[in-house]
Structure formats: C-alpha cells, structure tokens
Amino acid sequence: MQAFRNCGLCASGNLLKGRTDFLIARRNMAVMRLSAACVQLLKDKANVFCRSSVHQRLLRLPEVARSNTVAFSVSSSLCAVPFTQVENLSHESLIRRASCLVTDSANTYLSQTTLALVDALTQYAKALHTLIALQKRYITSIGKLTPAEEDSIWQVIIGQRVEVSDRLEECRRFESNWMNAINICELSAEAAYNSGAEHACTATKTNLQVAQCKVEELRTISKEAEKKLAETKAEEIQRMAEYASSIDINDLEDIPEAYLRED
Structure with a gap:
C-alpha cells in the first residue's frame, strides 16, 4: 500500500512537472512566433521603403548613397535592417x-x-x-x-x-x-x-x-x-x-x- 502511494505521488509529480514544462514551452513558442511576426513586418516595411527610394532615384539624377544600419531589439533578438538615404540634389x-x-x-x-x-x-x-x-x-x-x-x-x-x-x-x-x-x-x-x-x-x-x-x-x-x-x-x-x-x-x-x- 505504501509502495502504491509512493508510485502515485511520483506519477502525479511527474505529471505536474511535465505540464509545467509544456506550458513554458508553449509560452516560448508564442514568444518566438511573435518575434518572427515582428521581423517579417519590419522586412515588409523595409522592402516598401526601398521600392519607394528606387522610384525616387529614377526620377532624379543618381547620387552616391550612404548605407546605414538600424538595429531593432525584439524579444531579446536583434534584427539589422539596411536602408538607403538619397540627398535631394537640384x-x-x-x-x-x-x-x-x-x-x-x-x-x-x-x-x-x-x-x-x-x-x-x-x-x-x-x-x-x-x-x-x-x-x-x-x-x-x-x-x-x-x-x-x-x-x-x-x-x-x-x-x-x-x-x-x-x-x-x-x-x-x-x-x-x-x-x-x-x-x-x-x-x-x-x-x-x-x-x-x-x-x-x-x-x-x-x-x-x-x-x-x-x-x-x-x-x-x-x-x-x-x-x-x-x-x-x-x-x-x-x-x-x-x-x-x-x-x-x-x-x-x-x-x-x-x-x-x-x-
């Protein structure tokens, strides 16, 4: 009887531990999905900005451009998004x-x-x-x-x-x-x-x-x-x-x- 109780406690403890780990894993997965969504959103914004910059360069004479890098921190992860600045030359x-x-x-x-x-x-x-x-x-x-x-x-x-x-x-x-x-x-x-x-x-x-x-x-x-x-x-x-x-x-x-x- 004592042995059965010990086995029951072990089983319930292991079950509780497994459920806690599962919840932590789900939370981590949710954070990762949120990070991926933010990164994708930033990439889409960067692509739209680059396309608009290219369109503006086609309307103006080309200028030697300077490339800058802006760092974004999303859920303890860094994402470098390059973009181009073009001076408005007359x-x-x-x-x-x-x-x-x-x-x-x-x-x-x-x-x-x-x-x-x-x-x-x-x-x-x-x-x-x-x-x-x-x-x-x-x-x-x-x-x-x-x-x-x-x-x-x-x-x-x-x-x-x-x-x-x-x-x-x-x-x-x-x-x-x-x-x-x-x-x-x-x-x-x-x-x-x-x-x-x-x-x-x-x-x-x-x-x-x-x-x-x-x-x-x-x-x-x-x-x-x-x-x-x-x-x-x-x-x-x-x-x-x-x-x-x-x-x-x-x-x-x-x-x-x-x-x-x-x-």
Whole structure:
C-alpha cells in the first residue's frame, strides 16, 4: 500500500512537472512566433521603403548613397535592417559641382602648359645669349684669325644659330597650347561664376594672372636677348665693312703710282 502511494505521488509529480514544462514551452513558442511576426513586418516595411527610394532615384539624377544600419531589439533578438538615404540634389547644385570639376581640369592644363612654355622660353633665352657671346668673340678677333680658325669658329656659330631656331620653334609650339589653356580657363571661370561657384571662379582667375605674369616676364627676357643679338649682328656688319675697307686701302697703297694716274 505504501509502495502504491509512493508510485502515485511520483506519477502525479511527474505529471505536474511535465505540464509545467509544456506550458513554458508553449509560452516560448508564442514568444518566438511573435518575434518572427515582428521581423517579417519590419522586412515588409523595409522592402516598401526601398521600392519607394528606387522610384525616387529614377526620377532624379543618381547620387552616391550612404548605407546605414538600424538595429531593432525584439524579444531579446536583434534584427539589422539596411536602408538607403538619397540627398535631394537640384539641377543647380549638380551644375555647380560640374563647373568646379571643369575649373579644376582647366587649372591643371594651364599649370602644365605654363611650365612647359616657361622652360622653353628660358632655354631660348640661354641659346640667344650663347650666340651673342660667340659672335662678340668673333667680332673682336676679325683680322686676327687664320682661315682655319675663322672657319672653325663659324661652324660653332652656325650650329648655335640652328639651336636658337629649334628653341624658337619649341616656344611657338608650347605657346599655342598655352593660349588654348588660357581660353579654356577663361570660359571655365565664366561658367563657374554663372553657376554660383564664386570660389572656383576666383581661384581660376588668380591662376590666370600668375601664369600670364610669369610668361610675360620670360617673354621680356627673350625679347631683350633678341635685341642684343640684333645689335651684335649690326656691330659685326660694321666691323666687317671697316676691315674690308682697310684691306682695300692697303691694297691700293701697294699699287705703284703710275698705275693709278689717269691718262
């Protein structure tokens, strides 16, 4: 009898324990279903938001979007739902940005062409001064050189004249590119000003002034060298004429007086 009672108590205890576990399990299942329903609802909302965002992007120009992640806590579980934010850009702002890009490219083109032209003008001025030095040396030695020495120095002078011609042609080629860069910068500065990008317009105009001042400075140096070369050539012609006249006079002095008298 005692054993039967013990068995009955054990059975009732196990039954009660099993019923408690069953209720806990049902509650956990209900929580899980509620969590799943919330997650599904959030996903549906996210899909609707994404579709509306795509529709808005099709109506506007595309913009580099930033992706953010918002975390939701549902019944001790986390759900990350990504979504996209698109800035509301107008046509005016896009044109302003494009004009800034144009001015940046124009400034780069201007800086490169200015550097090339300045270097070409510098080399041209150096070649001119070298030629001036050679011709002055020849002028001071007129009548003092042997035919072989005179021929040698003339070969050097002719070679330097070819160098000057090549440097001048290089200056003209780079100057053509530089003038194109000047025109492009002026147009880009005007476009930036009209679009409202005053800072880009101001920066481009400043770069234009600096480039023009630098090129004008080198042009002045080259023109002064050309002027000195012309003066040297004139001096050379005068000195050669004097030397030729002195040779004629000496030749006349060597002729007997009887040959000089008129009959």
